[in-house]
Amino acid sequence: MNTAAWVVTAIAVLITGISKSGLGGALGGLAVPFLAMWISPRDAAAVMLPILIAMDMFGIRAWRGQADWHDLKVLIPGALVGIVIGTFAFGVLSDQLVKGMIGSIAILFSLDRLIRQRGQAQSTTRPSKPFGWLCGAGSGFTSTLAHAGGPPIMIYLLSWKQRRETFVATTVFFFTVINLAKVPFYIGLNLFTAETLKMSLMFMPLVPIGVWLGMRILKLIPERPFFYFATIALGLSGLKLLWDSMA
Numbered sequence: 001m002n003t004a005a006w007v008v009t010a011i012a013v014l015i016t017g018i019s020k021s022g023l024g025g026a027l028g029g030l031a032v033p034f035l036a037m038w039i040s041p042r043d044a045a046a047v048m049l050p051i052l053i054a055m056d057m058f059g060i061r062a063w064r065g066q067a068d069w070h071d072l073k074v075l076i077p078g079a080l081v082g083i084v085i086g087t088f089a090f091g092v093l094s095d096q097l098v099k100g101m102i103g104s105i106a107i108l109f110s111l112d113r114l115i116r117q118r119g120q121a122q123s124t125t126r127p128s129k130p131f132g133w134l135c136g137a138g139s140g141f142t143s144t145l146a147h148a149g150g151p152p153i154m155i156y157l158l159s160w161k162q163r164r165e166t167f168v169a170t171t172v173f174f175f176t177v178i179n180l181a182k183v184p185f186y187i188g189l190n191l192f193t194a195e196t197l198k199m200s201l202m203f204m205p206l207v208p209i210g211v212w213l214g215m216r217i218l219k220l221i222p223e224r225p226f227f228y229f230a231t232i233a234l235g236l237s238g239l240k241l242l243w244d245s246m247a
Contacts, residue, residue, distance in 0.1 A: 001038045001039070002038075005037070005038045008034055008037075009031065009034050009035050009038075009203070010203065010206060012031040012034040012035070013031050013051060013203050013206045013207075013210065014206055014209065014210045014213070015031075015210070016031045016048075016051075016052070016055070016210060017055050017206065017207055017209065017210015017211045017213065017214060018210050018211075018213045018214040018217060019150070019214065019233075020052075020055050020056075020059060020171070020172065020175065020210075020211070020214065021055070021058070021059050021062065021063075021168065021172065021210070021211040021212075021213075021214030021215050021218070022168065022213070022214030022215060022216075022217045022218040023168070023214070023217075023218075023229070023230055023233050031044075031048050031051075031147070032044045032045055032048055032146050032147050032148070033146075033240070033244050035047060035048065041146070042191055043191075043193075043195075043196055045145075045146065045147060045186075045191060046186060046191040046192050046193070046196040047196045047199045047200050047203075048147050048200075049147070049179060049182060049183070049186060049200075050197070050200040050201075050204075051200055051203055051204065051207060052147060052175070052179050053176075053179050053180060053183075054204060054207045055207050055210065055211055056172065056175055056176035056179055056180075057176070058207060058208055058211040059172035059176070059211060060172055060173060060176050062172075062211065062215060063165070063168065063169035063172050063173070066165050066166055066169035067166065067169040067170045067172070067173040067174075068162065068166050068169075068170045070126070071126075071132065071156070071157070071170055072170060072173060072174060072177075074129050074132035074133060074136065075132055075133075075135065075136035075139070075153065075156065075174055076136060076174065076177050076178070077133065077136065078132070078133035078134065078135070078136025078137040078139075078140065079136040079137065079139055079140035079143075079149075079174070079177070079178045079181075080140060080178070080181060081137050081140065082136065082137035082138060082139060082140025082141035082142075082143075082144070083140040083141070083143070083144050083178060083181055083182055083185060084185075085137070085140075085141055086140060086141040086142070086143070086144025086145050087144055087185045087188070087189065089141070089144075089145065090144065090145060090189060093145070096244070096245040096246070097245065099142075099146065099148065099241040099242070099244045099245040100241070100242055100245030100246070103151075103237075103238040103239065103240070103241030103242035103243075103244075103245060104238070104242060105151070105152075105155070105238070106151035106154075106155065106234050106235065106237060106238025106241065107235055107238035107239060107242065109155045109158075109234065109238075110231050110232065110234045110235030110238065111235065114228075114231055114232070114235075124160065124161050125160060126160050127156055127159045127160060131156065131159075132156055135152045135153060135155055135156035136152070136153070136156075136174075138152035139151075139152040139153045139174075139178070140178055143175075143178055143179075143182070144182055144185065148237075148241060149175065149178065150171075150234075150237060151234055151237055151238060151241070153171055153174060154171075154230065154234045155234070157170060157171065158227065158230065158231060158234065163223070164218065164221075164223055164226045164227070165218075167227075167230070168218060
């Protein structure tokens with residue numbers, strides 16, 4: 001990797017930290033595609049997992065006591081199943097196909113939220129358990145393949161009204177569990193090497209900076225604009241995934 005590669009990846013890592021602690025992880029999948037421009041997608045996923053876990057550790061300390069455990073009890077079991085399926089699919093399904101599917105769903109959902117519910121209050125009815133389980137499974141699956149599990153979870157959480165702090169805290173605790181759950185599977189797939197671990201350590205100093213920036217940004221955004229912004233961020237992440245699928 002040349003100097004430009006290190007700079008671009010460092011910026012992507014910062015954005016990931018900001019997104020995870022301030023926007024519910026909508027743009028959390030940026031770092032792997034950027035890294036994959038210079039190293040293999042498998043190595044990029046291996047480099048990012050320790051970094052994501054470190055971000056999660058900072059996040060749960062900052063957001064402890066604010067997550068919605070009812071949602072987590074629905075989402076996490078589905079996500080664990082999705083991780084297992086994603087592990088078996090690793091190297092079988094192309095990244096392009098998976099990214100294209102998830103990106104399309106994210107774009108359609110965000111457009112629906114922006115057009116059909118414009119000017120209306122969010123629903124106060126919690127989504128059904130099967131829908132939550134499906135979103136959790138989708139997140140576990142795509143997160144295993146490319147650390148792109150943000151859109152499925154945001155689709156679930158944006159479906160009903162809640163405090164923005166609860167929204168972000170729930171995603172932080174959710175990804176803490178599934179990122180830790182991915183470690184033994186990544187070891188089983190022989191994804192970690194001395195070189196990927198060295199790269200992870202080199203980017204680690206950016207973790208607290210990104211998390212701190214995300215929390216500061218969240219405090220500056222009022223409640224209603226936050227959810228519009230999160231919806232737009234979801235659509236942008238979908239466009240990025242769709243673009244990657246056609247590359």
